[in-house]
Amino acid sequence: MWRLLHLIAIAALIGSAGYVYRIKYETILESEQIVKLRHQIHKAQDEIKVLHAEYEHLARPDRIQQLADKLLATQPLALNQIVKPEDIPEKNAQVDSIGRKLESLGLGPTSSPANGAAGASPSMR
Numbered sequence: 001m002w003r004l005l006h007l008i009a010i011a012a013l014i015g016s017a018g019y020v021y022r023i024k025y026e027t028i029l030e031s032e033q034i035v036k037l038r039h040q041i042h043k044a045q046d047e048i049k050v051l052h053a054e055y056e057h058l059a060r061p062d063r064i065q066q067l068a069d070k071l072l073a074t075q076p077l078a079l080n081q082i083v084k085p086e087d088i089p090e091k092n093a094q095v096d097s098i099g100r101k102l103e104s105l106g107l108g109p110t111s112s113p114a115n116g117a118a119g120a121s122p123s124m125r
Contacts (some may be wrong), residue, residue: 068074
């Protein structure tokens, strides 16, 4: 009986040692993956910083002005082109030529769904 208990205890000891050994190497593997991910994150952040620097370099106002002068056929703004809002003419009213033709034929204003005619589809809310 004692021998059986000793064999079970030795087997449990060997099994627990194997289990601890496996857990140890899994944690080492996971920690190495965490380090790799941190390196990837830092690399991506460095690439983002480089892209921001390149964008700032390309979006310099003096560079944009040089490109605009070189590639666009623009003229400098003249003082007579600047007007006050009161000087801008009013927008012409839109002409409903079909409605005028119907009125001239004596058909009068027709009811439409926009005017709330009977049988119009309900408004979507």
